[in-house]
Amino acid sequence: MVGDEAGRFVGYTSDIKRFADYKVVIVPSAFFDEDVYGTSQSEPVLPLNSIEGVPFLFGKPEIERAGDTLVVHADLVASAFFLLSRYEEVLHRNIRDLYGRFPGKESLPFRAGFIDRPVVDEYGKLIRKWLKSNGVKTVEHLPFIRKIYLTHDVDAPFYNRAWRNVVRKFFSGHNPLIAIRDKFRPLLWDPNFTFPWLFQQNKQLQSAVGEDRCISFLFFKAGGKTKSDKPRYNLKGKDIKALFELCREQGVSVGLHSSFQAGLEPSLIASELKKLEDAYSMAIKHNRHHFLSSREPEDMEYLEKAGITDDFTMGYADVAGFRLGTSQPVRFINPVTKRLSSLTLHPLVIMDGTLEEKKYMNLTAEEAEDYCMKLIQNIRNVNGDLTLLWHNTSVVYGRGYLRDLYSKLIKQIVVSSQ
Numbered sequence: 185m186v187g188d189e190a191g192r193f194v195g196y197t198s199d200i201k202r203f204a205d206y207k208v209v210i211v212p213s214a215f216f217d218e219d220v221y222g223t224s225q226s227e228p229v230l231p232l233n234s235i236e237g238v239p240f241l242f243g244k245p246e247i248e249r250a251g252d253t254l255v256v257h258a259d260l261v262a263s264a265f266f267l268l269s270r271y272e273e274v275l276h277r278n279i280r281d282l283y284g285r286f287p288g289k290e291s292l293p294f295r296a297g298f299i300d301r302p303v304v305d306e307y308g309k310l311i312r313k314w315l316k317s318n319g320v321k322t323v324e325h326l327p328f329i330r331k332i333y334l335t336h337d338v339d340a341p342f343y344n345r346a347w348r349n350v351v352r353k354f355f356s357g358h359n360p361l362i363a364i365r366d367k368f369r370p371l372l373w374d375p376n377f378t379f380p381w382l383f384q385q386n387k388q389l390q391s392a393v394g395e396d397r398c399i400s401f402l403f404f405k406a407g408g409k410t411k412s413d414k415p416r417y418n419l420k421g422k423d424i425k426a427l428f429e430l431c432r433e434q435g436v437s438v439g440l441h442s443s444f445q446a447g448l449e450p451s452l453i454a455s456e457l458k459k460l461e462d463a464y465s466m467a468i469k470h471n472r473h474h475f476l477s478s479r480e481p482e483d484m485e486y487l488e489k490a491g492i493t494d495d496f497t498m499g500y501a502d503v504a505g506f507r508l509g510t511s512q513p514v515r516f517i518n519p520v521t522k523r524l525s526s527l528t529l530h531p532l533v534i535m536d537g538t539l540e541e542k543k544y545m546n547l548t549a550e551e552a553e554d555y556c557m558k559l560i561q562n563i564r565n566v567n568g569d570l571t572l573l574w575h576n577t578s579v580v581y582g583r584g585y586l587r588d589l590y591s592k593l594i595k596q597i598v599v600s601s602q
């Protein structure tokens with residue numbers, strides 16, 4: 185949480201004899217006690233307490249001095265662990281939505297009113313402040329976004345290219361000759377093929393902040409037989425080959441979009457990964473689940489086993505914000521075994537449909553822009569990363585406000601980064 189060598193001045197102990205070894209001590213609550221961990225007794229009680237304006241889950245909002253040491257009774261360590269490990273999803277296996285996902289609106293950060301704040305990063309900031317007030321040199325940063333990931337899931341790359349759409353148009357009264365003509369027109373004429381426009385937007389930000397700080401990603405599906413995996417596309421067909429080529433030309437990274445079925449049966453991730461690697465002729469290390477439908481926290485183990493090093497799934501579909509309580513990349517912690525894995529999770533902060541869809545946040549264009557800017561500002565304040573997910577289908581010309589919002593957000597981040 186402290187993020188630099190000043191961390192060695194912070195202790196996590198209730199042993200009074202050891203307080204003098206540190207400049208700041210966090211006193212553990214009962215959360216990790218054997219007879220508490222994993223039981224309903226470990227549930228935080230609402231309303232939560234705050235310390236210096238930052239909500240925390242366990243302990244008391246008290247700070248005292250013991251000699252040269254600041255002793256903090258707010259258990260920021262257990263609070264961070266609870267949020268980072270998705271502990272509550274294990275405690276509440278019975279709460280899942282239609283797609284088997286833990287709903288954001290049931291989450292503690294949402295219910296306690298801080299889903300829009302990366303509070304774990306704020307804990308780090310508080311601890312650094314306490315260390316500084318106690319004479320320890322800490323690195324200070326101005327508001328700054330460390331890395332920006334502009335990501336796009338390739339769910340439905342084309343509209344006119346598949347024969348089933350030609351047939352559908354025929355039965356809905358369209359001129360069949362036009363439907364057939366549209367199928368064979370150049371790819372750039374396909375209404376869903378908005379990737380060149382998206383990449384153009386991304387380039388504006390990349391030229392402003394540098395390609396090492398702003399990375400553009402396309403996540404491709406490579407399997408899945410459920411209804412939610414439709415439409416399927418041929419990774420070896422000429423249209424996807426053309427899209428792969430565009431990615432190479434434009435310096436866009438390619439990742440796996442694990443299928444909805446692989447969300448249900450995570451053992452399928454490995455074969456989907458292999459299929460995409462074969463088609464793209466390159467090792468793939470990054471993943472995001474289709475429908476964000478990685479279900480149980482432990483399922484992340486399958487990603488690691490398959491050779492994925494970085495996952496971008498961790499956001500809620502129904503509410504934008506900080507699912508893991510942080511805007512920083514963090515390593516996956518299995519809440520059942522408490523094992524810290526080698527898999528890095530990049531929190532997904534904003535998905536396009538979350539803002540607009542009636543069943544999710546149902547925001548107007550103006551409300552969505554204000555909310556996004558608030559999230560972005562909160563990331564700047566803690567020097568975190570920003571991951572956006574915008575689908576090619578939501579920026580189809582004339583379809584809602586998401587196209588306009590995307591270019592507005594890009595422009596605003598360009599301005600605020602200068």
Ligand SMILES: [Zn+2]
Pocket residue numbers: 337338339441473474475
């Ligand atoms: Zn998807």
